Amino acid sequence: MDLKNIHIIYFIGIGGIGMSSLARYFNARGIEIHGYDRISTSLTEELASEGICIHFKEDTTAIPENVNLVIYTPAIPEDHKELLYLKSKNIPVKKRSEILGLLTKDKFTVAVAGTHGKTTISSIITHILNHSGVKTNSFIGGFMKNYNSNFIGYNDAEIFIVEADEFDRSFLTLHPDIAVISSIDTDHLDIYGSRENLKKSFETFATQIKDAGELIINNKLTGYFKNDLTIITYVADGIADYFAEGIQVVNNMFEYNIHTPDGIIRNIHFRIPGRHNIENALAGVAVSVELGIEYDEIKAGLETYMGVTRRFDIRYSNNNTIYIDDYAHHPIEISSCINAVKEMYPEKKITGVFQPHLYSRTRDLADEFARSLDQLDEVILLDIYPAREKPLKGINSDMLLKKIRIPKKMLCSKDDLLPELEKRDIQVLLTLGAGDIDQLAEPIKNLLKQKER
Template sequence: MSALARWFRGSGYHVAGYDRTRTALTEQLEAEGMLIHYEDDVKLIPLDFIDDALIVYTPAIPADHKELNYFKAQGRKLWKRSEILGKITEEVFTVAVAGTHGKTTTSSMVAHILKYAGKNVFAFVGGITQNYKSNLLIGDKDAGEQIMVVEADEYDRSFLRLSPAIAIITAMDPDHLDIYKDEEDFVDTFNQFAGQVKSNGVVFAQGNCPVRKLDNSRSLHFYGEAASDFSPFNKRIEKGYYVYDLKTPAGTITNIVLGIPGDHNIQNSIAAFAVGLQLGIPAETIKNALKEFKGVKRRFDYIFRSEKITYIDDYAHHPTEIKAFLCAVKEVYKDKKVTAIFQPHLYSRTRDFMDGFAESLSIPDALILLEIYPARELPIPGITSSVLLDKVNLTEKKVVAKSDLMKTLESTDTDILVTIGAGDIDQFIEPIKKFLEKEASR
């Protein structure tokens, strides 16, 4: 939503809106000239927007939201974020990145490669890129052919409003089962998205994704597995960097160096590499771009490092994402004690993937579990962080209230500290950083 808001502001429109919580990002948007309020109160809607405005909302807004229902009662046309993205990209060559996980990093990689190669790229991504300090890249509307990169969200089937020229599908692990009937419905919808790629378009799908064969007007290529069209081999870590070689339909590319860690990011980079080659970018240019890619805020995000402790933050909120992140941490820091602080996101997701969460959260050496972040949901009887904790196979584990977290850290002895989650756990990043800085200065 913030990238879309920035796009309209950058196009000369006045922008106002509501958010549930004041954050560093919303403060940046206010500094850029947007009017933001944090209380659900119709009286706080700026008068200029009452009668004449494009109203855009995210499905994450709860159904009983007073301001949203005010506009509904007026009979105003309400647009979902995905509908506006669909309108913006209708006439533009678009690369859409979908998937249960990895889409923010992958779309950021694609946008970075295109910009590095001198392409006229516009990009809407779901996180703040470290290279550009923004979730929006704006090209030149008058500088020839534009390429739009968008993150295609599967929640609420939003991505079905896009018809890209190139699509990436990074993963199809079931999620959002509060929206989809079951796993079959989830997979069918992803396949519907793949089928919406424009004629003569291309779909790049991770090798484990059950994407069905497309009609002859569209190409389907798999990546990331041994039998895939784009297959990595000779993976290794050199001087702290992840390095690999890549088999492609056009030949082998050697010594691809990643500036960010994790085998899951090798997978993401292969998808981005494939798109770059599809768009005619030389392999050496793509390699140089990937080496300089610094990642995305809240994706394996180094917050603090000292001789005594390293602190990393990550947005992971699905069991597969958490497993990928924690395995990467353990691989990089083999002989170090890792303590994870995790905040579950949504009662329904915690219920649907309870065993998967328990397995992933058994990877670190110690676990601090916060209460479930409800977002748009009401509590579900019997679904609590304590129930999840009982299933985690660790000796050193506890549930901690948010109000007690900082005090708990005072008595926590660890080498590597990680915070994980998609709720409001990010509000602790700065306090934890300041605490560790203070400890390091003693």
């Protein structure tokens, strides 16, 4: 398919974080963009302000007649009225991942894969390169605070940076020059059926790296991939091609040195909390060095990197109360987030509000979720956010609550959360989840401000 002859594109699910970055890419190139999403959000309002036409009810009459291309997200059900209508027409209908594959086919591409860390690593690479004067087209799964956007791009960009999503095997449409794989932990069993099948999918992704390309992996994944690939490793604690040394926390910032195959980047000050984010930074550094970025530019990029919204996002902080919002929706991500809080605020009580994401994930990882949430001092569980799924018998937040062993635990509805928090003594508050819990972040911030008065 030749994208050069496309003039009008219709997006089904345009308000998603990945879909909207793709819509912004095409919109910036003067292509007329229309789209549907289920609800109006601040993101869809931003898209509308950029000249994109969006409606919020399934309505085939709202679709322009002369659409050249339809792009949809796999989160949209196959029986969606507009999707069925457009598939009946003589119009190309493609998943977002297929379009990313077409866009990057003949471009130098860095693809970041892994069950955790994709957005942070992709945004770190994006910032280091752009801060160094290397232009990119970057499609990010969150809002980069340095750029206040999930997309940064230029018509003359030298490099494409994309997140290689394992959900729905989407990343198998990509053939990158450099691939990063941060982790392969059990997830998406509704798609893969077993961890072994998930692992095989990552192995297949690695074989799709272009000739003379490179695979950059977390050192714990050594042995997963064939030796005929050029493999570069990184690790925070230990020895690899890229590793951190002398890690310490000073004024709530990490200070450390990074060892590379050819030298040392010294005295880095990195403001993003969490040991897991040191590893994410190392992955970004490895890509940057392989692309020829100078050490002083890499250091400057890391030290000016501000992070991504909803990734250890400190929404409110004063002497008595800290509020952090995080996208964590997998047990390992939750544990990493809690450990980061404990490292920063070792003497403070941690109250966590968790909204489980997907019935299938809650079912498959219930014991692991309980163990990770047991690291909190207090836990409040919201109802499961279903996303694309229908309810599963016996799978609910009460089932998960019963597995949690700490005594201070409760179920709560979204509507009752603010009154519940109002009567609590909050020291550190964590909101966790990939559903719509982010809609509560601003009201919670305002509540905590009022309580401090």
